[in-house]
Amino acid sequence: MIALVSALGAVAVITGLLVFTVDSMARATFLLLASFVAVAVVLIAFGLGYLGTVVILMMTTEMMIMVVFMVMLMMNPAGLMPMTMVHNRRGSWAIALVVFGLLTAGVWLVPFPTSGPAPGPDPTAALGDALMGGQMLTMMTLGLALLATIVGTVAVAVSRR
Amino acid sequence: MVLRSVGSLVARRPHVLTIAPATVDPALRLAVEAELGRRRWPVADSPADTDVVLVLGTPGPRLGGVVRAVWAGVPAPRVLTTVPTTGVVRSVLDDAAAALVDPHGRKASLLSPDDSNDALLPGGTGPEAQMADLAFYDRDGLALDALHVALGPVLPHWPAGLVVHATLAGDLITDARAEVLDVPASVGPGSRGRSPLGPDRTRLDILTRVFGLLGADHLAVRARRLRDQDPAPGDLTAFGRRLRRNRPLRWAVRGVPLVGGPVEERTLEQRVANLAGGLGGSLAPPVRPTAEKAVGALVGLELGAARLALAAMDPDTTLGAGPVAAHTPEEVTHQHH
Amino acid sequence: MTAGERPSTPVVETLRLLGTQRRRTPADDPALARIGLVALPVAAVLALAVVPLGDRAPVDLDVGVVWFNAMEVVAWFAVWVFGWGPNAATTLAGGYRVLPLGLAYELPHMFAIITPAIAAGSLSPTAIAAAQQDLWYVVWMPAAFLLYLLSVAAMAFWGPFAAPLGRDLAGGAAAEHAGLDRLLLLAGRWMLLTAAAAMAVPLFLGGGAPPPITGPDPFPGLPVLWFAVKLVVVLGLLLALRRAVPMLRMARFATLSWVVLLPLAVAQSLVVTLVVLA
Numbered sequence: 001m002i003a004l005v006s007a008l009g010a011v012a013v014i015t016g017l018l019v020f021t022v023d024s025m026a027r028a029t030f031l032l033l034a035s036f037v038a039v040a041v042v043l044i045a046f047g048l049g050y051l052g053t054v055v056i057l058m059m060t061t062e063m064m065i066m067v068v069f070m071v072m073l074m075m076n077p078a079g080l081m082p083m084t085m086v087h088n089r090r091g092s093w094a095i096a097l098v099v100f101g102l103l104t105a106g107v108w109l110v111p112f113p114t115s116g117p118a119p120g121p122d123p124t125a126a127l128g129d130a131l132m133g134g135q136m137l138t139m140m141t142l143g144l145a146l147l148a149t150i151v152g153t154v155a156v157a158v159s160r161r
Numbered sequence: 162m163v164l165r166s167v168g169s170l171v172a173r174r175p176h177v178l179t180i181a182p183a184t185v186d187p188a189l190r191l192a193v194e195a196e197l198g199r200r201r202w203p204v205a206d207s208p209a210d211t212d213v214v215l216v217l218g219t220p221g222p223r224l225g226g227v228v229r230a231v232w233a234g235v236p237a238p239r240v241l242t243t244v245p246t247t248g249v250v251r252s253v254l255d256d257a258a259a260a261l262v263d264p265h266g267r268k269a270s271l272l273s274p275d276d277s278n279d280a281l282l283p284g285g286t287g288p289e290a291q292m293a294d295l296a297f298y299d300r301d302g303l304a305l306d307a308l309h310v311a312l313g314p315v316l317p318h319w320p321a322g323l324v325v326h327a328t329l330a331g332d333l334i335t336d337a338r339a340e341v342l343d344v345p346a347s348v349g350p351g352s353r354g355r356s357p358l359g360p361d362r363t364r365l366d367i368l369t370r371v372f373g374l375l376g377a378d379h380l381a382v383r384a385r386r387l388r389d390q391d392p393a394p395g396d397l398t399a400f401g402r403r404l405r406r407n408r409p410l411r412w413a414v415r416g417v418p419l420v421g422g423p424v425e426e427r428t429l430e431q432r433v434a435n436l437a438g439g440l441g442g443s444l445a446p447p448v449r450p451t452a453e454k455a456v457g458a459l460v461g462l463e464l465g466a467a468r469l470a471l472a473a474m475d476p477d478t479t480l481g482a483g484p485v486a487a488h489t490p491e492e493v494t495h496q497h498h
Numbered sequence: 499m500t501a502g503e504r505p506s507t508p509v510v511e512t513l514r515l516l517g518t519q520r521r522r523t524p525a526d527d528p529a530l531a532r533i534g535l536v537a538l539p540v541a542a543v544l545a546l547a548v549v550p551l552g553d554r555a556p557v558d559l560d561v562g563v564v565w566f567n568a569m570e571v572v573a574w575f576a577v578w579v580f581g582w583g584p585n586a587a588t589t590l591a592g593g594y595r596v597l598p599l600g601l602a603y604e605l606p607h608m609f610a611i612i613t614p615a616i617a618a619g620s621l622s623p624t625a626i627a628a629a630q631q632d633l634w635y636v637v638w639m640p641a642a643f644l645l646y647l648l649s650v651a652a653m654a655f656w657g658p659f660a661a662p663l664g665r666d667l668a669g670g671a672a673a674e675h676a677g678l679d680r681l682l683l684l685a686g687r688w689m690l691l692t693a694a695a696a697m698a699v700p701l702f703l704g705g706g707a708p709p710p711i712t713g714p715d716p717f718p719g720l721p722v723l724w725f726a727v728k729l730v731v732v733l734g735l736l737l738a739l740r741r742a743v744p745m746l747r748m749a750r751f752a753t754l755s756w757v758v759l760l761p762l763a764v765a766q767s768l769v770v771t772l773v774v775l776a
Contacts, residue, residue: 331594
C-alpha cells in the first residue's frame, strides 16, 4: 500500500515537472492530466472512492475545456510549431519556492489529529454530510440558480442569431 | 495459404477511393459509382482507409501529382488502377480485386506504381503542406492563429477536380478561394451551369452526395439507385415527398446560409427542399454555380456546414477556376503566452 | 461504415485492418496518438467493469455510477488526442468536434444517470438494479431513459453524433489512422457503445431480474441471460436511432441539448426527487 502510494506520488510529481519541459500544448495537457489522475488514484487507494473518481472526472473535463480554447485561439496541429511552456522564469521560481516553503512549514507546524473517531461505513455519505450538512438548502438553491443561469445564457446566445 | 484465403476474403469488400478530373465524362463517374454500389464495395473516406485507388478518365498534370501524393499515403496491400472508359469498368474492378489477393500477378490494366514503402507520408488530403500563422482577419477582430489548408480534390462526395484554398480559425472558414486543377477559369460566360445528366438525375446526384455526407446511408443508396435506374415519375415524386416529410433530415440541414447568391435559394434547407420537391416534376434543372461563386459562399461557415453547402450547390467544375497561388508562409516567429 | 453490410462484414473488416500497414504523417506526434488509441478501448473496459452483468459486477464499486461517468470522459480525451496526433487539419477538426459534442451531452447525461441513483439512494449500479424489484425505472422515469439512450449514442460518437468521425471530414479523427491503429479506434468505439448500452440495464431495466411477468420465468436463476436479452434490446434501439436521424452538426446538437434536453433532464430528476422525499 505504501509502495503503491509512493509510486503514484512520484508519478504525479514527475509528470507535473515534465509539463514545463515539453514543447507542445497537447503533451503539456496530457502530462498535467496524468499528474492529476495519479493523485486521484492515491485518493482511491486511501479508501476515498468518491473523491478520487470525481477528481478523474473533473480534471479530465477541465483539460478538455482547456483544449477548446487551445484550438479556438491557436489552430496549430501537432508538431508544427514548437513552443515553450515557461514564461517569466524568475517570477515563477520565486512564487514556486515561497509556496513550497509555506506548504512544507505547514506540514510540520499544523497539529494533525493523531487518532480521530473510526471512519463510518460509508465515507461518501460522511463526506457529503461534512461538506454540506448544515448548508444543504443553500447549496441546492445556489446550484439550481447557477444551472438556470447557464441555460438561460445559452438560450439567449442562441436566439440572437 | 492462410494469408491468401484471408486476402481473398478481404478482396470481396475492398474500400475504393475514386479520383476524377473535373473534365471526367459524367456517364463514366455514374457507371463506376453504380458498379461499386452493385458490388457493395464501400467508398473509402480517406487514403488511410483505402485498398483500391481508381483514377477515372485522364488526369491532367496537377491532378497526376495529387494521385501520386495520395498513392504514397495508401497503406499496403493496395492497388492503383485507371478506368478510361465506361465499357471496361467491370473488368478493371475484377482485376483490382484479383491484384489485392495476388500482388505479383498484375494485369495489364493496372498501373505499375512504385511500391517503395514510404514511412513518412504527406499529411492531410490536399497537395500542399499545412501551415499555421497569424490570421489577418478574425470574426471577432482578434489576431488569432489561422491555418492555411487546401481542401480537396480527394474527399468523399467532393466536386471533381476542385481544390478550396481555405484559411481556418478553429473549425471556421475565414477565407476561401477556388481552384479547379488543370482547368483554368474559362473566359466569357461559359455554359449556364446545366448538367448534362438532365434535371432529375442531377437532383438525385446532388442529393446522393448530401445524404452521403450526412451519414444517411439508406437515403443515399435509394437516391443513387433512382439516379442509376430509369424510374417512373411516380417513384420520383414519392421519394421527393418522403424526403420533404422527413423531419430529422430537415432539422439536420437547417441553419446554414448560402450567402452571396450562388444559387437562387438562400439557405441549405431551402436548397435541399427544392431539390427534393422538384423530383419528377417539370421544373427547370437546378442551377449549378461556378466554383468561384460556390466557394465564396463558404466563408464564415463551420467545416461540416461548408461541406454540406458545397455538396448541395454542386458547382460545375468543368467551367474551371483559378489558378490560385499557394500560400507561402512568412518566416515563422511565434510566441505564445 | 456504409450501407450494404452483411453479417460477415465485421469479421471481414477486422481481418482487413489486421492485414493493413500502419502509417504515419510528417511532423506527427505518434506517442500521443497511440496513447489516445489505446486509451479508448481501455476506458471502455474500465467502464464496463463496474456494470453488473446479471446480478454481480466484475468490480462492485460503491460509486460505480460516478466511475462509469469518469471513464466515459476519458474517452473524450482519447478521441481528441488521436485526432491531434497525425498533424492534419481533418483529424484535428474531427478530434476537436468531440469537445462541443461532449459539452453538449454531458450535463443531460449526468442528470439522466443520477436520477435512478436518487431513486435508489445509492451510487452502486448493483444496488440500483436491486431497488427495481417492483417497478423498473424506465416506467416511471421515461424521460431519463430517453436522455440516457441519446447520450449513450453521443458518448460513443455514433449514429447522429458521429461528427468526430464524420465523412464530411474524410473520416475526421480517424482519417489518417490505418491498420492496427484504425482497428483499435473502431473496436474501442464499439466497446464504448456496448459498455454504455450495458449500463442502461441496471440503471433503468431492472438489471438481471426477469421482467414483471405473470407465470414461470423462462430462464430461472440465469440473470446473465436476462441481462443479455435487455442489452440486445437497448442496442437495437440505438441502431434504430442511427437509421432514423442523420448526422447532426455540433451547433445543432448543442442548441437542442442546452435548450431542450437539459431542462427536461432537470425536470425529470426534480420529479423523481419529490417522489422519493414524499
